[in-house]
Amino acid sequence: MECVWVVILFLHWSLSGAQYFDLEGEDVVVAAAGSDVTLPCSLTPRMSAVDMEVKWTRQDLGDTLVHHYKNKQDQTDQDPSYMNRTSLFIEKLQQGNTSLLLKKVQVSDGGQYRCRVDSEHKQDQINVLLKIEAVVGGTPEITVLGTGVSGGVLLQCESRGWWPVPDLQWLNSEGAELSAESCGDLKGFNVRLQLTAHKSNNNVYICRLKQGQIMMEKQIDITDHLPKPDYTAAITVPITLILLSALVCVVVYYRRRADMCLKREGERRLHGVNFTDAHLEHVEHVLLISEENLDEFDLKKYDPSEESFLKMKNVVYACRKAQLSYCNLTEKSCDVLASVLTSNSSLRELDLSGNILRNSGVKILCSGLESKDCKLEKLSLSYCMITEVGCAALCSALRSNPSSHLRELNLHYNKSVDSGVKQLSDLLEDSNCKLEKLDLSDCSIREEDCAALCSALKKNPSSHLRDLNLNSNKPGDSGVKQLSALMEDPHCKLEKLDLSDCSIREEGCAALCSALKKNPSSHLRELNLNYNEPGDSGVKQLSALLKYPHCTLEILDLSDCGITEKGCAALCSALKKNPSSHLRELNLNSNKPGDSGVKLLSDLLENPHCTLEKLNLSDCRITEKGCAALCSALQKNLSSHLKELNLNHNKPGDSGVEQLSALLEDPHCTLEKLDLSWCSIREEGCVALCSALKKNPSSHLRELNLDYNKSGLKTKLVL
Numbered sequence: 001m002e003c004v005w006v007v008i009l010f011l012h013w014s015l016s017g018a019q020y021f022d023l024e025g026e027d028v029v030v031a032a033a034g035s036d037v038t039l040p041c042s043l044t045p046r047m048s049a050v051d052m053e054v055k056w057t058r059q060d061l062g063d064t065l066v067h068h069y070k071n072k073q074d075q076t077d078q079d080p081s082y083m084n085r086t087s088l089f090i091e092k093l094q095q096g097n098t099s100l101l102l103k104k105v106q107v108s109d110g111g112q113y114r115c116r117v118d119s120e121h122k123q124d125q126i127n128v129l130l131k132i133e134a135v136v137g138g139t140p141e142i143t144v145l146g147t148g149v150s151g152g153v154l155l156q157c158e159s160r161g162w163w164p165v166p167d168l169q170w171l172n173s174e175g176a177e178l179s180a181e182s183c184g185d186l187k188g189f190n191v192r193l194q195l196t197a198h199k200s201n202n203n204v205y206i207c208r209l210k211q212g213q214i215m216m217e218k219q220i221d222i223t224d225h226l227p228k229p230d231y232t233a234a235i236t237v238p239i240t241l242i243l244l245s246a247l248v249c250v251v252v253y254y255r256r257r258a259d260m261c262l263k264r265e266g267e268r269r270l271h272g273v274n275f276t277d278a279h280l281e282h283v284e285h286v287l288l289i290s291e292e293n294l295d296e297f298d299l300k301k302y303d304p305s306e307e308s309f310l311k312m313k314n315v316v317y318a319c320r321k322a323q324l325s326y327c328n329l330t331e332k333s334c335d336v337l338a339s340v341l342t343s344n345s346s347l348r349e350l351d352l353s354g355n356i357l358r359n360s361g362v363k364i365l366c367s368g369l370e371s372k373d374c375k376l377e378k379l380s381l382s383y384c385m386i387t388e389v390g391c392a393a394l395c396s397a398l399r400s401n402p403s404s405h406l407r408e409l410n411l412h413y414n415k416s417v418d419s420g421v422k423q424l425s426d427l428l429e430d431s432n433c434k435l436e437k438l439d440l441s442d443c444s445i446r447e448e449d450c451a452a453l454c455s456a457l458k459k460n461p462s463s464h465l466r467d468l469n470l471n472s473n474k475p476g477d478s479g480v481k482q483l484s485a486l487m488e489d490p491h492c493k494l495e496k497l498d499l500s501d502c503s504i505r506e507e508g509c510a511a512l513c514s515a516l517k518k519n520p521s522s523h524l525r526e527l528n529l530n531y532n533e534p535g536d537s538g539v540k541q542l543s544a545l546l547k548y549p550h551c552t553l554e555i556l557d558l559s560d561c562g563i564t565e566k567g568c569a570a571l572c573s574a575l576k577k578n579p580s581s582h583l584r585e586l587n588l589n590s591n592k593p594g595d596s597g598v599k600l601l602s603d604l605l606e607n608p609h610c611t612l613e614k615l616n617l618s619d620c621r622i623t624e625k626g627c628a629a630l631c632s633a634l635q636k637n638l639s640s641h642l643k644e645l646n647l648n649h650n651k652p653g654d655s656g657v658e659q660l661s662a663l664l665e666d667p668h669c670t671l672e673k674l675d676l677s678w679c680s681i682r683e684e685g686c687v688a689l690c691s692a693l694k695k696n697p698s699s700h701l702r703e704l705n706l707d708y709n710k711s712g713l714k715t716k717l718v719l
Contacts, residue, residue, distance in 0.1 A: 021047060021096070023117060023126045027385070028356075032133045036103045039128045041115035043096030053118040054088060054098045059127065059413070060111040067100055077619075077649070080708055081108070107132050112354070112383060112413075123503075125472070127413055127442075129354070129383065137161030137190075140168070140209045140218045144225050145194070152198040153222045157207035160190045166211035170195040173204040197222050212303075294346075298323035306333055317345045325380070326354035331361035341368025341376060349378040353410070357381070359390035366397035369404070377405050382412035382439070388420030395423035399430055408437040412469075421449040425456035428463060436464050441498070442472035450479035454486040461491040471500035471528065480508035484515035487522065495523050500530040500557070509538035513545040520550040530559040530587070539567035543574035546581065554582050559589040559616070568597035572604040585614040589646070593617075598626035602633035605640065613641050618675070619649040627656030631663040634671075644673040648705070652676075657685030661692035664701060672700050677707035685709075 021043040031037035039056070043049055050072060058064040058079075067086040068075040078086065085103045092099075098117055102109065110132040116125035138160050145154040157168060168191045170180040180195040197205050203223045209216045297319040299309055304327040309316075316322045317340050324333075334357060340347055357365075362381065368374055386394075391411065398404050424440075427433050445453075450470070457463050475483070480499065486492055509529070516522050534542070539558065545551055561567075568588070575581050593601070598617065604610055620626075627647070634640050652660070657676070663669050686706065693699055 020122055021045065021117075021119070021124065023098075023115060023124045025099075025115065025126050025128055027127075028129045028131060030131045030133060031102075031105045033105055033107055035105055036101065037105050037130070039100040039102060039113055039115070039130065041098045041100065041117075041126060041128070043098065043117065046096045049093045049096050049098050049117060051119075052098075055116045055118075056086070056100045057114045057116070058111055059114050063114075066102075066113065069098075102130075105130075105132060127383075136211075136214060137166075139216055140207050142207055142218050142220045144220075144222075147227055151227060152196040153225045155195045155197050155205065155207075155220065155222070156192060157195075157218065158190065158192045159209055159216075162191060162211060165191055166209050166214075168193045169208045169210075171206040171208055172200060173202050173206070175206075178205075199226055294319045296321040296323060299327050300325070304328060306330060309333055310336060313340065316340055316347065317343065320346055321349035321351075322347060323351050324355070325351045329355040329357070331357060331364055334361040334364040338364055338366075338368035341365075341374040342371040344373045344375070346375075348375060348405075350376060351378075351380040352384060353380050353382040353412075355384060357384045357386070357390075359387060359393070362386055362390035363393045366393050369394070369406070370397040370401045372401065372403050374401065375405050378408040379406060380408075380410035381414065382410050384414060386411065386414040388415070388423075390414075391420030392423040395420075395427040398433070399427055402432040404432075404434065407434060407464075409435055410439040411443060412439050413442040415444050421445060421452055425452040427456075428453065428465065429456035429460050431460060431462050433460070434464050437467040438465060439469040440473070441469045445470060445473040445475060445479075447475055447479040447482070450475040451482045454482045457486055457492065458489055463491075463493065466493060466523075467496040468494055469498040470502060471498045471530075472502075474503055475499075476503045477505055477508035477511070480504050481511045484508075484511040486515075487512065487524065488515035488518050490519060490521050492519070493523050496526040497524060498526075498528040499532070500528045502532060504529060504532040504534060504538075506534055506538040506541070508532075509534040510541040513541040516545055516551070517548050522550070522552055524552060525582075526555040526557075527553055528555075528557040529561060530557045531561075533562055534558075535562040536564055536567035536570070539563050540570045543570035545574075546571065546583065547574035547578050549578060549580055551578070552582055555585040556583060557587040558591070559587050561591060563588060563591040563593065563597075565593055565597040565600070567591075568593040569600050572600045575604055575610065576607055579609040581609075581611060584611060584641075585616075586612060587616040588620060589616050589618040591620055594621045595623055595626035595629070598622050599629045602626075602629040604633075605630065605642065606633035606637050608637060608639050610637070611641055614644040615642060616646040617650070618646050622647060622650040622652060622656075624651075624653055624656040624659075626650075627652035628659045631659040634663055634669065635666055638668050640668075640670055643670060643700075645671060646675040647679060648675045648677040649679075651680050653680055654682050654685035654688070657681050658688045661685075661688040663692075664689065664699060665692040665696050667696060667698050669696075670700055673703040674701060675705040677705045677709070679709055681706065681709035 024042055024044050025040040029037060029039055054067075054069040056066040056068075058066055064079045065077060066082050067078055067088065069088055074088070082102075087101050089097055089099060089101065098115060100113070100115070110130055113128045113130055114125055115128065116123070140157050140159040143156045143158070145156050147154065155170070157170065159166070159168070168182075170178045170193060172178060178195060180193045182191075182193055191209070193207070195205065199222075202221075203226070204219055204221050206217055206219045294315065297315050299312070300323065302308060302312075306327070306329050309324065309327060309329060310333070313336050316324075316337070329352065333355075337350070355361075362384070369376065369379075391414070398406060424438075428435065428438075457465060480502070483497070483499075487494065487497075509532075516524060539561070542556070542558075546553065546556075568591075571586075575583060598620065601615070601617075605612065605615075627650075630645075634642060657679070660674070660676075664671065664674075686709070689704070689706075693701065
């Protein structure tokens, strides 16, 4: 009999262990614009991924869905900008290869991608940074097209084969930029610019092309192409003088405008310029002598390179906020930044996200953070390849500086595990620590790490921490129970807690709610449980919390939490029974309440005590019936507070949109933002919306999103 049990246990271990895996890939992939690229992601040990769910997303664009494979087939819910450009290697899924093929790469495709693979028993994810290289095209060519409308010479400058599209300018012989008309199809990697040129001092006009560090020029003398002047008119001389005066005015205008733009709008105007040392010195000089305070300096708007940063370090010293994210900086830049931090500079906010600083760079930066002259208040080091070694150095520097002013620290997507979290816990336990906001999302934090953080905060009753972000980690229900014990502590001052994608089920949800109910002095205002699995049972626990008169929650995110009509009913019942509820924002995106669940939400919105201002119901299986119920409720409640309503990826159709139109036509409607993208709206529905807005001159609506419908419209209107 014992042998039989051994065999059964062995089989159970084998079957469950067969699904255990980790993901591996590459941290950085470089591709040329216009080419195809593979973003690597594979299971280890090798096993079949055919029956698993594979999801590729863009992290730097708020989890934008790039490609989704589920139930042995590709799904259609991807972002439209990636449609027909992505695919998995289906024939290689059997070997555990879940890499993504991205075709016809665009410059806008550059950014941080995440590969997430889910099986029945296991889930893992990795990130891949895609960097885009430019494609250099041909020399600009000038063509004379004939005589312009105003009697000048119509010139066309064209260059082919570029990506990204370069800046193209027409200049006179003195280098002043002239007003010209862009034309032609830019999708083919081509640029074309037309100018009507008139007779000048030397009749020379220049076409200049710029892309990054590249600059090309072509010039033309229009003397032989000018129309012969008519001397029969008596006013030839006065007209000529007038034209010359106008030309002088244009030159003076553009010179003054360029100077003003350099002082006030330099970042926008100078983006993409071929910077020389002289250019950088001049830009630095203009920014430093500006009469206005230099509040923010964003290197990406000039030249995102370490060379430019080193030449403009005086601007960083003088500014209040330095935006240096994704600028290809290394530890060499950290040496300069450490010097800035120790020199009593104006710098208060520093963003170094997306630079490969690694531990060596962070250690150099720490020499500035531990200085008593350092006044830095916000520091972002996300995607900087920092491990526990760098994290430990960072915490040690902050602890050694009791006068540190640091209020916000962002370590998103760094592998600061084990001793790194232990050092962070020691820092949070220190009574001199002034951190108010800590972002540890996607840092491989587990149950034991969560316990260390909570223990430190409980030991420090004077802790200033208000905002804690642990999303995309793996604390699970056990780790959340540790957090619950912290939330139960009357000294806990947390106001915002982000536990999105943390493997939380009903048990963890129940522990969290129980703790908040036991602490009537709780300060918690925002709770994010997106992409967990509490289900209807867990939501019932949350509902019991919302019913509690001392509940202080104002924002509750429950996107993709497996909520059906039952869970929706519990939420609505709780909010209706608590007239003193503080809840202002409710996010139920990607759940399954359907029309019946939305009908219950409508009953809530009809209640005059309902304080909801923002309701997200994206991808909730809502049809015409659910839409009609929502509109009817809002029309009946003249004291409604609802300002934002998101119904994208539902199917209200034109009939449902007509109901919405009737609502928008109502002078009592308080909606300011309405999202109806991907709602199968045709021309008829679009006409009804426009008609309603025209009939209501007192409408509060400021933003209407009708992207990706069937009316031919693809737009987001800001009214």
